[in-house]
Amino acid sequence: MVRIRVLVVDDHRIFAESLAAALAAEPDVEVAAAGSGPAALRCLERAAAEDRRYDVVLVDADLGGGVPGGRAAVPVRDGDADGVVDGLSLVAGVRGAQPGVRTVVLAEKDDPHRAALALQAGACGWVAKDCSLSRLLTVIRGVLRDETHLPPALLTGVLRELTAARRHRSESERLVESLTPREREVLRCMVAGLGRKAVAERLYLSPHTVRTHMQNVLGKLGVHSTLAAVALARRAGVGPAETAPAAPLGVRLTEGSSA
Numbered sequence: 001m002v003r004i005r006v007l008v009v010d011d012h013r014i015f016a017e018s019l020a021a022a023l024a025a026e027p028d029v030e031v032a033a034a035g036s037g038p039a040a041l042r043c044l045e046r047a048a049a050e051d052r053r054y055d056v057v058l059v060d061a062d063l064g065g066g067v068p069g070g071r072a073a074v075p076v077r078d079g080d081a082d083g084v085v086d087g088l089s090l091v092a093g094v095r096g097a098q099p100g101v102r103t104v105v106l107a108e109k110d111d112p113h114r115a116a117l118a119l120q121a122g123a124c125g126w127v128a129k130d131c132s133l134s135r136l137l138t139v140i141r142g143v144l145r146d147e148t149h150l151p152p153a154l155l156t157g158v159l160r161e162l163t164a165a166r167r168h169r170s171e172s173e174r175l176v177e178s179l180t181p182r183e184r185e186v187l188r189c190m191v192a193g194l195g196r197k198a199v200a201e202r203l204y205l206s207p208h209t210v211r212t213h214m215q216n217v218l219g220k221l222g223v224h225s226t227l228a229a230v231a232l233a234r235r236a237g238v239g240p241a242e243t244a245p246a247a248p249l250g251v252r253l254t255e256g257s258s259a
Contacts, residue, residue: 005052006140008033009040009090010060010106015129019058022133029137037063037090044098054101056140057094059123061107061114063087088121095122102143110154116161125149172236175221183220185241186213190226191233192240202241 006023010016013035020033032054034040040057047053064086091103104125105118115126124143127136128151139149150158179187182203189199200210214226223229 003028003030004056004140004144005047005054006031007040007043007054007057009035009037009057009063011035011063012060023137026137029140037086040090041093044094044101048098053098055144057090057101057103058136058140059087059090059103059105061087061105061111061118061126063090088117091118091123092121104139104143104149110151112154112156112158112161115150115154116158119148119158119162126151126154172232176233176236176238178220179217183213183217184238186210187217187229187233188238188241190214190217191230191238194241 006029008016008020008023008031010019010033016033016035020031023029024031032043034043040059044054044057087105091105094101094103102124103122104127105115105123106127106129107114108129110126110128118126124146125139125148127139127149142149176184176187185203186199189202194202196207196210196214199205199214200207203210205213218224218226218229221229221232223232
């Protein structure tokens, strides 16, 4: 018999252990529980090293006591005993490190916005914590067949959220495309969190030139702050600039005087 390996991740110990025990009563299910995001990451890493990967990870929507919300994926090796990894970060981290593992989010209440964020992060399903065991087993087996599971009452709201996110992303991409190559390079430095002086040193430009480029970026993107520009850039899929210098020293003399 092929056994389904499930990892329950919830920082409410009684709930996690009770759910794990209920699932373990199934003849084809093997279960483990983790009480935090970092603990779950270690379990996943250890299982992969032993060539005994988990098939499905059940993740508490409120893991870590925070509300999930589009944070960056957490690499498996970054978890530590004292760190905090929220539910969305864990879902995204699992997708990035072990894409063959399915994740399902367990939530105390239905929320179309959070469910849409979970799907965007890589979750295969959103299930109420108070659902029946048979329903949960149906979802677990379904996601292993590449199905996506959502409560019927959430479908319309989630589709609306995903459509709005796609529309916002398309508009953000259009605005970013309006930038010149140099302005896009400056924007990537802004996404990396570099200040004006650091950008000037990295791109071999004068601080005055960088200031002009940054003002142009804000104007073309239709925003009034660096934080807003970075948020728009991330929606458009713009990543941070690499740490290595982007241009040889000779470019400094040319662009520093005329850019």
